[in-house]
Amino acid sequence: MRGRPAPRERCRHVMFRRRALRRRLAAAGANHIPDDTLRRLSRALDTPPASECVPADPNLKLVVTRLFRFPDLRDLNELRRLPVCREQNCCNPHHWSRLSEPEIPPPPYTPYAMDDVKTKDHGESTADARRTDHERLTAGSLATDGEEKGTWETEWCRLAYWELARRVGRQFGVRVRCVDVFGGAGAGRAGLCLDALEDATKADQVKKIRSKIGLGVTLSLESDGVWLYNRSQQPVFCSSPALDAAAARALLVWRVPPGHCLRVFDPAAPPPAASLPHVGPVDPRSVRISFAKGWGPKYSRRDVTACPCWLEVLLAPPS
Structure with a gap:
């Protein structure tokens, strides 16, 4: 029966995942990402329901939200912060919801039998x-x-x-x-x-x-x-x-x-x-x-x- 990975192995695994995340964000057009922001973002992506706020610039917010939530997102104005979020410039994709606008005018009514x-x-x-x-x-x-x-x-x-x-x-x-x-x-x-x-x-x-x-x-x-x-x-x-x-x-x-x-x-x-x-x-x-x-x-x-x-x-x- 295999036990839990040794602390050194876990550390290497975490570092590998962060490097992979940095490469993925860079390929999607993100600017330079501070190490602390990358660490916090990596933790947030692992625990979506109760994840922490991750302050960042708007460019990173747009890139992250496209990658992990809404691939066809065009503009940050299409997003609204969840009440759980306390950081205006948060880039945690799980702290954002996409606006769902009603159609105007509504579709024509047809009396179905x-x-x-x-x-x-x-x-x-x-x-x-x-x-x-x-x-x-x-x-x-x-x-x-x-x-x-x-x-x-x-x-x-x-x-x-x-x-x-x-x-x-x-x-x-x-x-x-x-x-x-x-x-x-x-x-x-x-x-x-x-x-x-x-x-x-x-x-x-x-x-x-x-x-x-x-x-x-x-x-x-x-x-x-x-x-x-x-x-x-x-x-x-x-x-x-x-x-x-x-x-x-x-x-x-x-x-x-x-x-x-x-x-x-x-x-x-x-x-x-x-x-x-x-x-x-x-x-x-x-x-x-x-x-x-x-x-x-x-x-x-x-x-x-x-x-x-x-x-x-x-x-x-x-x-």
Whole structure:
């Protein structure tokens, strides 16, 4: 049985990896990289979920992010720092998320007949948005489910986790500015750990999707609104009345790819309460997020309650 490498061997291995990293960065167009920056960057690349900030110049940030996150990245303006990052000039590629912009104008609506909706799973569709009927949308919020509290105190949102049409666990009140929602791979992080909720017998599709949630999503209340950061390796799908200002009286479902982010609500300009044809009242402060699987007329799942694992974010009313 072989033991752990001797300290001298480990040191040589680390030095070899750093030299290889320096050559790779230089070949991609990076300028001179200080030894301390190279050491910190090498450690950060080895531990993405909890990696440290690595201060560097913008050129290195662009090169590193292209190499290790987004090969087709054109400009640093396409990036937004994750709330976990504390360094404005950080070049740790795992501390950056790519902006996922809604299409304007949205794609034209086509009234699909139910016979045209195949049972095939279209969750990996490349289309960024699909309209949805929200057939079971009710006045108020699905998340309350008879549990609505009278006062919000210092909470800015509440989270409710669903599996298909079944609520799992109680509402999770959020008072801190940033909250993580994650699976088992995110152990050790603060926030809502879905694996810590009740472990009842689940449908196979629920078990499969739940196992893929991993680092999940981060929801952050920032100066310019509420942002959703997709930290997982799967896309997430989001529906929010705040995203639909350009839509003609219909709600959209937006696809947010892995590593991307999207502003899902702007407290400075909240959408007015509305009632959609054939749907009824729409809660303007309710955001729905589905893990890995989308919903709407182009999917086998017509409604969010048909998604295996999904989250409702109920935002606090204006004070």
